[in-house]
Amino acid sequence: MCATTPPRPAPRVLVVDDHRKIRDPLAVYLRRHLFDVRTAEDAAGMWQLLRQQAFDVVVLDVMLPDGDGFELCSRLHRRENTPVILLTARDTSADRVRGLDIGADDYITKPFESRELVARINSVLRRRGPVPAQIEAKAADTKSAPTQHYAFADLSFMSSTGTLLRNDGSAVRLSTVESRLLSVLLSHPNTVLSRQRLIDLTARPGNEVYDRAIDRQISRLRRKLCDNPVEPELLRTIWGDGYMLAATVNVLDA
Known part of the structure; x- marks a missing residue:
């Protein structure tokens, strides 16, 4: 019998938005498109979830009650190496350039169609390559640092x-x-x-x-x-x- 390739795990997506009427329906829609989705309503909840597991993409609202999304994106880029798609109601070229300069992988303006976000998530995943973030994170954690x-x-x-x-x-x-x-x-x-x-x-x-x-x-x-x-x-x-x-x-x- 030919060996069968085990199915790849669903990409893990973390949606961070303080508006429940945006966050919850979006999570439902993404799950229908076979994403493994977790949600957080603020920066504190985001960091708590990131301590528990790695994600392939973070969809991050720029305006959160306990943190500036641009600064949070910069921290994610430096410390997590996790792809970030920024959500914002501000549609100025300065904001878009700022977001991309600090490490955002994409930028989408509210209001948006959920199917557009799905397309952008898939595009980011293709650019990042086939290895899920949780596997990369595990490999990085298990790699032993040189002894000094x-x-x-x-x-x-x-x-x-x-x-x-x-x-x-x-x-x-x-x-x-x-x-x-x-x-x-x-x-x-x-x-x-x-x-x-x-x-x-x-x-x-x-x-x-x-x-x-x-x-x-x-x-x-x-x-x-x-x-x-x-x-x-x-x-x-x-x-x-x-x-x-x-x-x-x-x-x-x-």
């Missing part, structure tokens, strides 16, 4: 285990987020990194990070580095710009 062993300021750090060794021989285990943050700082010694840059370099798909969270992680990392929190010598605050690891860093054989 750093020596700096009488300390050493092994990125694969998140272990910080002090010069007195004591070992300190860092959290996953602290390890990512320290690895980024060690990869950019004596370089001022803004909060936004640190967010971009440490965030993972589905995990939204904010400025205040970076500040808290910096404070915790300072304590584990035994750096004076009042006048830090190693992990310095550059007021108005960000943070800098002031040290000579050597990369050792792992």
Whole structure:
């Protein structure tokens, strides 16, 4: 008997719109066209769903009660690499150009016909290729990062285990987020990194990070580095710009 090819999973679509009379009928229509659809009424709901699973396309309203759609699109483009189709009532060329410049894959103006959105979703999926986003995300998560062993300021750090060794021989285990943050700082010694840059370099798909969270992680990392929190010598605050690891860093054989 010839082996049969298993059917491909339905493309996953996340519809984010605060108007229920738009969101719910659109979800029903997309399901009729064999899409696996989830919906959210605001940015908070969108991030919660993205933490739970990956999507092939996000259909995102520009005007949400708890977030600007253009900024959200930019974050999705940087951190999720998920295709985004913007929905908006504003039909100016400036808005369309802005949306495409920040990473939107397409732009559709309200009111629109549902069949037009289906055509645009299918067009985005064709451009993105045959591999569903959830498979790509899983592959990215399981890909192991290269192990690095750093020596700096009488300390050493092994990125694969998140272990910080002090010069007195004591070992300190860092959290996953602290390890990512320290690895980024060690990869950019004596370089001022803004909060936004640190967010971009440490965030993972589905995990939204904010400025205040970076500040808290910096404070915790300072304590584990035994750096004076009042006048830090190693992990310095550059007021108005960000943070800098002031040290000579050597990369050792792992």
